[in-house]
Amino acid sequence: xxxxxSHSCKVLGLAAGISLLSLGASLAEDITVWxxxxxxxxxxMEEAAxxxxxxxxxxxLHFEGFAREEVEQKLQTQLAAGxxxxxxxxxxxxxxxxxxxxxxxxxxxxxxxxxIDYSGFADYKVRLATVGNETFSMPFDSGVTGWFYRSDIxxxxxxxxxxxxxxxxxxxxxxxxxxxxxxxxxxLSLDLNDPNMVVIMLQSTGSWFFNEDGSLNLKDxxxxxxxxxxxxxxxxxxxxxxxxxxWAEYTGSFTGGDVASTITGVWITGTIKAADMPGQWAxxxxxxxxxxxxxxNASNLGGSSWxxxxxxxxKDVTKNFLNEIWGNDVEFYQxxxxxxxxxxxxxxxxxxxxxxxxxxYFNDQPVWxxxxxxxxxxxxxxxxxxxxxxxxxxxxxxxxxxxGGDVDEAIEKIDAEARVxxx
Amino acid sequence: MTQTRIGRNERINGWAFIMPALVIVGLFxxxxxxxxxxxxxxxxxxxxxxxxxxDNIKRLAADPIFLTALTNTLTFLAIQxxxxxxxxxxxxxxxxSPYLIGRGFFxxxxxxxxxxxxxxxxxxxxxxxxxxxxxxxxIMTLGLEPVAWLGHPIPAKTVIILAITWRWTGYNMIFxxxxxxxxxxxxxxxxxxxxxxxxxxxxxITIPLLKPVILFTTIISTIGTLQLFDEVQNITLGGPSNATxxxxxxxxxxxxxxxxxxxxxxxxxYVIVILVAIxxxxxxxxxxxxx
Numbered sequence: 149x150x151x152x153x154s155h156s157c158k159v160l161g162l163a164a165g166i167s168l169l170s171l172g173a174s175l176a177e178d179i180t181v182w183x184x185x186x187x188x189x190x191x192x193m194e195e196a197a198x199x200x201x202x203x204x205x206x207x208x209l210h211f212e213g214f215a216r217e218e219v220e221q222k223l224q225t226q227l228a229a230g231x232x233x234x235x236x237x238x239x240x241x242x243x244x245x246x247x248x249x250x251x252x253x254x255x256x257x258x259x260x261x262x263x264i265d266y267s268g269f270a271d272y273k274v275r276l277a278t279v280g281n282e283t284f285s286m287p288f289d290s291g292v293t294g295w296f297y298r299s300d301i302x303x304x305x306x307x308x309x310x311x312x313x314x315x316x317x318x319x320x321x322x323x324x325x326x327x328x329x330x331x332x333x334x335x336l337s338l339d340l341n342d343p344n345m346v347v348i349m350l351q352s353t354g355s356w357f358f359n360e361d362g363s364l365n366l367k368d369x370x371x372x373x374x375x376x377x378x379x380x381x382x383x384x385x386x387x388x389x390x391x392x393x394x395w396a397e398y399t400g401s402f403t404g405g406d407v408a409s410t411i412t413g414v415w416i417t418g419t420i421k422a423a424d425m426p427g428q429w430a431x432x433x434x435x436x437x438x439x440x441x442x443x444x445n446a447s448n449l450g451g452s453s454w455x456x457x458x459x460x461x462x463k464d465v466t467k468n469f470l471n472e473i474w475g476n477d478v479e480f481y482q483x484x485x486x487x488x489x490x491x492x493x494x495x496x497x498x499x500x501x502x503x504x505x506x507x508x509y510f511n512d513q514p515v516w517x518x519x520x521x522x523x524x525x526x527x528x529x530x531x532x533x534x535x536x537x538x539x540x541x542x543x544x545x546x547x548x549x550x551x552g553g554d555v556d557e558a559i560e561k562i563d564a565e566a567r568v569x570x571x
Numbered sequence: 572m573t574q575t576r577i578g579r580n581e582r583i584n585g586w587a588f589i590m591p592a593l594v595i596v597g598l599f600x601x602x603x604x605x606x607x608x609x610x611x612x613x614x615x616x617x618x619x620x621x622x623x624x625x626d627n628i629k630r631l632a633a634d635p636i637f638l639t640a641l642t643n644t645l646t647f648l649a650i651q652x653x654x655x656x657x658x659x660x661x662x663x664x665x666x667x668s669p670y671l672i673g674r675g676f677f678x679x680x681x682x683x684x685x686x687x688x689x690x691x692x693x694x695x696x697x698x699x700x701x702x703x704x705x706x707x708x709x710i711m712t713l714g715l716e717p718v719a720w721l722g723h724p725i726p727a728k729t730v731i732i733l734a735i736t737w738r739w740t741g742y743n744m745i746f747x748x749x750x751x752x753x754x755x756x757x758x759x760x761x762x763x764x765x766x767x768x769x770x771x772x773x774x775x776i777t778i779p780l781l782k783p784v785i786l787f788t789t790i791i792s793t794i795g796t797l798q799l800f801d802e803v804q805n806i807t808l809g810g811p812s813n814a815t816x817x818x819x820x821x822x823x824x825x826x827x828x829x830x831x832x833x834x835x836x837x838x839x840x841y842v843i844v845i846l847v848a849i850x851x852x853x854x855x856x857x858x859x860x861x862x
Contacts, residue, residue, distance in 0.1 A: 221827045248830050252617020537829050544812040
């Protein structure tokens with residue numbers, strides 16, 4: 149007894165064939181993007197996709213969000229394994245890790261020189277994504293830092309915006325202790341596994357963990373010594389910070405009102421605005437390190453760029469999308485500036501309206517103008533390829549410093565561990 | 572006998588039956604093991620690897636982080652495995668008693684942690700032992716000072732040991748329970764008649780009779796603890812200042828977190844292989860039949 153007659157077989161086969169064809173056709177313009185922070189990168193990417201879709205209705209963007217370390221580890225794992233199935237078309241890579249990926253996995257990323265005009269972008273962003281004479285990134289945001297504080301808590305303690313303008317870290321610690329005493333709220337939330345503050349402080353002095361030639365610049369670096377001493381002072385005053393563990397706890401601490409402020413990159417705006425507390429926030433300049441020549445009240449934390457995987461089979465669509473919106477759409481950059489705090493690296497967008505406007509969420513401060521100004525003051529440094537190794541070595545010594553350990557001893561140990569890791 | 576045709580046929584059939592399994596094991600286990608041995612002699616960053624001779628071994632000898640990871644792993648081994656084996660033995664003997672009501676429930680309850688997802692329970696432990704987590708709240712209601720579980724080296728190690736013990740005690744207990752069923756009840760009767768106290772029955776009768784099973788579970792537990800990764804990665808991420816960094820986690824960092832050094836990571840993984848071999852040999856030696 150035959151289950152299927154030959155006629156029904158043919159019909160089934162035809163139906164299957166047609167459905168496969170239509171399935172193939174409908175997947176024609178689907179782009180996958182891997183990134184972190186759906187409130188910031190995700191929102192910006194979705195906005196870009198919506199704009200591109202207006203002129204290209206077949207275009208569909210799938211944003212997959214993970215934590216930042218997870219994106220990089222996932223990518224590194226797959227590139228190391230050599231399999232390309234499941235890799236996205238676009239991936240977001242933080243600037244500190246850019247060279248690591250480009251140098252470790254030659255051929256994994258698609259050079260974009262033929263699709264994008266790099267002369268319109270900030271030079272330092274283009275340089276960090278370049279190997280030889282090929283550039284691989286669509287430069288995205290700058291991590292220009294600011295001191296995001298709760299204006300209501302600080303005014304309760306008697307401090308106005310003018311009191312917080314261009315101060316040093318020593319003054320910051322004084323103010324923080326006072327605020328903690330008067331309002332009971334710590335000023336910051338710090339993750340001892342992640343020395344973000346050290347990175348911010350160090351770049352604000354114009355120095356970095358590495359010299360021009362790539363060798364370690366920790367032991368005989370007076371700027372690094374000043375930074376570790378300052379951070380030690382903060383860690384040894386437990387009333388002015390709340391220890392947290394991981395991204396969720398960190399963002400929860402200031403959106404939930406447990407701490408009065410956070411000093412980090414402008415990209416935190418997405419999270420702060422998503423917390424829906426209009427009028428309760430304001431921005432002040434990053435505090436500056438005392439006693440180091442060339443230290444300023446401006447720094448950078450993070451900042452990332454979009455990269456196209458060479459394994460993508462939608463390279464043409466992807467490159468076109470990146471160039472049309474991310475490479476040319478000035479209005480788009482105004483939107484993501486105000487909505488997410490994305491300070492773009494496309495130079496001509498600075499002329500736009502939003503970059504000069506005031507923001508009612510931040511008590512009508514001209515925040516975007518402030519960030520634009522600070523962006524111009526950030527000392528440029530060459531990140532090298534081992535930033536995360538050194539950060540890990542610093543994180544190892546932070547508990548010792550918090551318990552009152554000697555800063556010079558800690559720097560010796562950091563240097564030793566960094567040497568081992570950067571072989 | 573093997574010269575006969577039937578014997579030869581049987582031999583060929585035997586080989587034919589195990590061939591598929593042998594090929595698969597060879598391809599997916601033996602070949603990668605040999606390849607990683609070859610990789611452990613390579614140096615270089617990322618995919619740019621070249622032959623380096625004994626450079627990786629020299630690097631190993633001078634690596635303080637490797638030493639920390641090794642010390643931590645051996646500490647976990649030395650404390651956690653004996654505690655867990657003893658606990659599992661005691662539970663097994665308790666739950667073997669015919670007078671205990673609700674034996675089935677207790678056995679299930681103690682075994683249930685083994686079937687939970689490693690990552691799921693690690694994240695739960697992390698939130699339980701957070702500074703404002705359940706455990707500290709319980710401690711505070713008792714009037715004691717809250718402990719910074721994940722913020723200091725020794726409490727962090729304690730949390731990891733607690734987590735592993737909670738998870739694997741049931742697994743070992745099942746092995747002992749099964750083996751206990753094979754012990755003749757008349758031995759215990761005879762011991763009771765002779766006036767042997769309960770603790771002596773446990774140490775002089777039960778444990779020697781369970782020796783093969785105890786040896787087996789000890790070796791399995793040793794291998795498992797030497798490869799500890801999931802708990803430390805999810806609960807403490809290597810702990811305050813590398814206090815809970817294990818060898819497997821160091822390998823992971825070398826391969827997937829930092830600038831990839833695949834050759835050196837392969838070398839560290841062979842350290843684990845050698846450690847497992849040495850410890851297993853020692854355990855077989857200690858448990859040998861003395862004639």
